[in-house]
Amino acid sequence: MLAVNNLDVVYEDVILVLKNVTLEVPAGAIVALLGANGAGKTTLLRAVTGLLDVHRGAVTRGSVTLDGQPLHHLDAPRTVAAGIGQVMEGRRIFTDLTVDENLRIGGHAADRATVAAGLDRAYSLFPVLADRRQQPAGYLSGGEQQMLAIGRALMSQPAYLLLDEPSLGLAPRLVQHIKELIVEINRQGTAILLVEQNASMALSIASHGYVLETGKVVMDGAAAELLANDDIREFYLGLSEERDLSFRDVKHYRRRKRWLS
Amino acid sequence: MTELISSGLVRGLGIGSTYALLAVGFVIIYRATGVINFAQPALMILGAYATSVLATGAGLPFPVAVLAAMAVLAAVGMATERVALRPMVGRQPFAAAMVTVGVLTVLFVVAHRLIGTQVRTVGDPWGLQRAELFGVSVAQVDLAKIVVSMVAIGAVGLFLARSRLGLAMRATSMDQEVALAQGVDVGRMFSLAWGISAALAALAGMLIGTSAGGFEAITALVALKALPVVIVGGLDSIKGAVYAGLLIGVAEALTRLYQPRYAEWLGANVDVVVPYVIMIVVLVVRPYGLFGTREVERV
Ligand SMILES: Nc1ncnc2c1ncn2[C@@H]1O[C@H](COP(=O)(O)OP(=O)(O)OP(=O)(O)O)[C@@H](O)[C@H]1O
Ligand SMILES: [Mg+2]
Numbered sequence: 001m002l003a004v005n006n007l008d009v010v011y012e013d014v015i016l017v018l019k020n021v022t023l024e025v026p027a028g029a030i031v032a033l034l035g036a037n038g039a040g041k042t043t044l045l046r047a048v049t050g051l052l053d054v055h056r057g058a059v060t061r062g063s064v065t066l067d068g069q070p071l072h073h074l075d076a077p078r079t080v081a082a083g084i085g086q087v088m089e090g091r092r093i094f095t096d097l098t099v100d101e102n103l104r105i106g107g108h109a110a111d112r113a114t115v116a117a118g119l120d121r122a123y124s125l126f127p128v129l130a131d132r133r134q135q136p137a138g139y140l141s142g143g144e145q146q147m148l149a150i151g152r153a154l155m156s157q158p159a160y161l162l163l164d165e166p167s168l169g170l171a172p173r174l175v176q177h178i179k180e181l182i183v184e185i186n187r188q189g190t191a192i193l194l195v196e197q198n199a200s201m202a203l204s205i206a207s208h209g210y211v212l213e214t215g216k217v218v219m220d221g222a223a224a225e226l227l228a229n230d231d232i233r234e235f236y237l238g239l240s241e242e243r244d245l246s247f248r249d250v251k252h253y254r255r256r257k258r259w260l261s
Numbered sequence: 262m263t264e265l266i267s268s269g270l271v272r273g274l275g276i277g278s279t280y281a282l283l284a285v286g287f288v289i290i291y292r293a294t295g296v297i298n299f300a301q302p303a304l305m306i307l308g309a310y311a312t313s314v315l316a317t318g319a320g321l322p323f324p325v326a327v328l329a330a331m332a333v334l335a336a337v338g339m340a341t342e343r344v345a346l347r348p349m350v351g352r353q354p355f356a357a358a359m360v361t362v363g364v365l366t367v368l369f370v371v372a373h374r375l376i377g378t379q380v381r382t383v384g385d386p387w388g389l390q391r392a393e394l395f396g397v398s399v400a401q402v403d404l405a406k407i408v409v410s411m412v413a414i415g416a417v418g419l420f421l422a423r424s425r426l427g428l429a430m431r432a433t434s435m436d437q438e439v440a441l442a443q444g445v446d447v448g449r450m451f452s453l454a455w456g457i458s459a460a461l462a463a464l465a466g467m468l469i470g471t472s473a474g475g476f477e478a479i480t481a482l483v484a485l486k487a488l489p490v491v492i493v494g495g496l497d498s499i500k501g502a503v504y505a506g507l508l509i510g511v512a513e514a515l516t517r518l519y520q521p522r523y524a525e526w527l528g529a530n531v532d533v534v535v536p537y538v539i540m541i542v543v544l545v546v547r548p549y550g551l552f553g554t555r556e557v558e559r560v
Contacts, residue, residue, distance in 0.1 A: 049442060050441075051438060051441065051442060054437075054438050054441065075441075076441040076442050076444070077441065077444045077445065077446050080442070080443065080444035081444065086442055088438075088439065088442060092436065092438075092439045092442075094432055094435050094436065094439070096435060097428075097431065097432065097435070101428055104425075104428060105428055105429065105432045105440070105443050105445070106443050108425065108428075108429050108443050108444045108445050109444035109445075110444075152443065156443075156444060
């Protein structure tokens, strides 16, 4: 199990961005992490993957553990070796490298056999990439780049895969496709922490969800429960129940808006 | 015609190849770490010294001595990176460049101590012998410079293009954070860049030490030519470093050959200025160099 325990994260020694965050990703599960812009979702992933120091951030309290072993003291390469893979926000593929090279770099620390198996797996999960192995990755479409970023993260055969807003900027049809791929990757045995603003997509495949707001977990529960929750429906799904918008409701809305967004 | 080929083109390509070696070293460090390395002249002259000691002093076969000297300088380069440059990671590139000036000073003092005031030889097998090339008699040392440099640069190019570590180095030069996230030990890539660069500088030092009967400490200044070369080629382009090195070498040799004859009024030693003239012209026309990337930052 990947566990975040009472975690505080500070940037530049002064900006407290995560406050007492606790979150669990059981082995083999899909867990959704929801939250508005600036809530601290990416920061949480950085704390797990050893990338905080690149951004002058640090864990000041609490811990991140993988099967009980502390993770938050490790640098990024060691977290990869420990079995954590990640797809960073904005895909961040190497546009000047070929598709094949992008995948291979994902297997940098792995042995030959793992790399070969990883390439096979990536090209069978994403047949569009197989046709374009030798092309610069910068020529791929947004959706293809996202698939490449996912394929790259899988090259090290991680037990846990962290995805930071994989649906961002993709057309609905592609979002659907990415969603199916995530389910398939999970079925093949990889646990997934899915950071999303697209709450309906994330909650439809997750077993459990957390809502992060200005650095705090303000809500968590079974995905089905969250999907049914009025606040979530209203602020993440845009599905407010059709009720009269009286003055009181607007005030109510404002109040909750402050609380959630 | 014979003169044009042997004393102009071949000699120019010979000296230009050594500039290319030095410039490729600059580019590799710049791409991997974003640092402009001003310490290259000291690394170069230490390389010439190490070759000299190993070949003439210790009596190793010349090729073995050269490879050993490259290995020694690679170690010096990696140690320099670890001790002096690693603490600068994340600071302004300008500050790191200044640190390399400090490294230059320290290493140059060391080199001066070791070399002393005498002129030394690297023990090369070429001497003043000449060879026939398409019916023209050319100096063997010029051919050696061209062949050795191009083989070395080709090997580095192959390493970068084909090997696992080469791929990791390229990835690091594109996006350090993402490289880290793939499990690449970015610090090790910095170290490797300095090692390769210093080894190439050592090779250039050996080649420069073969000409004009030997080298002394002050010969290190030749390596400063690599600065106009990288600016002409583009700070981040290995291809640019090679072409610009050869271009400047040939321009220098042709000036040395013909200027005293046809433009004597320009004065003596004009060839020394030529690299900088070319650099200024290129800076005006293409500020990012002939092969460089447009948004490369300047130090
Ligand atoms: N390197 C940094 N230095 C200082 N503050 C930072 C840094 N990175 C992020 N922050 C701040 O931390 C907070 C959380 O940012 P983070 O990127 O983790 O949010 P997020 O939930 O991922 O947002 P988004 O949905 O926009 O990606 C924001 O207020 C942001 O401004
Ligand atoms: Mg984010």
